[in-house]
Amino acid sequence: MKIFLDDCRQESFSEYNVGRVYLEQKNYRAAKDIMERMLNDKCLDKVSLNSCNLFMAHAINGLSGTAAGREELDYVNKYLAGCTSVEDQAAGFAMKGVALYYLQELDSAFVYLERAHQLSNDLPTKIFALNGLEGVATQMRRYQAAWD
Numbered sequence: 001m002k003i004f005l006d007d008c009r010q011e012s013f014s015e016y017n018v019g020r021v022y023l024e025q026k027n028y029r030a031a032k033d034i035m036e037r038m039l040n041d042k043c044l045d046k047v048s049l050n051s052c053n054l055f056m057a058h059a060i061n062g063l064s065g066t067a068a069g070r071e072e073l074d075y076v077n078k079y080l081a082g083c084t085s086v087e088d089q090a091a092g093f094a095m096k097g098v099a100l101y102y103l104q105e106l107d108s109a110f111v112y113l114e115r116a117h118q119l120s121n122d123l124p125t126k127i128f129a130l131n132g133l134e135g136v137a138t139q140m141r142r143y144q145a146a147w148d
Contacts, residue, residue, distance in 0.1 A: 008043035015041075016048050023055055028062035035059060050082035057095050061102070073099040090120035094129040101136055106143075110136045 019034030035056045038044055044052075057075040076099055080092040097113030100106075113136065117129040 009045070012038070012041045012043040013045070013048065016044060016052070019052075019055065023058055023062075026062060028059045032056060032059035032063065046082070047084075050079060050084075050088070053079035053082070054091060054095060057099065061095075061098065070103065073103070086119055087122055087125070090116045090122070090129075091125050092116075093119065094125055094132060097129065097136075098132045101132060101139070104139075106136050106140055110140075 015034060016038050019031050019038060022028075022031035022034065035052045038052045039049070039056070041049070053075045057072045057079065060072045060075065073096065076092055076096045080089065080096065083089040083092055093112045094116035097109045097111075097116060100109035100112060110133065113129045113132040117126055117133065120126050120129065
């Protein structure tokens, strides 16, 4: 039984990593398909399973931007619910901020992106949060200019 379980875990982890490679290559459709399957995989470890929600959010964002903002937000919330470290939480806050930005909830987006930037010690997460903050600030300036 132990041999079967180890094989199952290795196979699940391998498929999960293939999904991450697709995501890095910006093949969002393939990444989303794999991560969606992985969400229901009983052999995948808890940390990787939590990350699947975040990767799903990235893939959905890459596929359709604003059209899938609510769906992306659902996956990010699932990811945040399973976070066990501050760094994971910071990454989730950054993704939630971007999802809220796409939904034009700029004040909330700013709060989450700023929190992600403050919490994170990971350079890619900090850069992602800063890029999101820049997008929010630009959009807010456009609204202010139109209002004036």
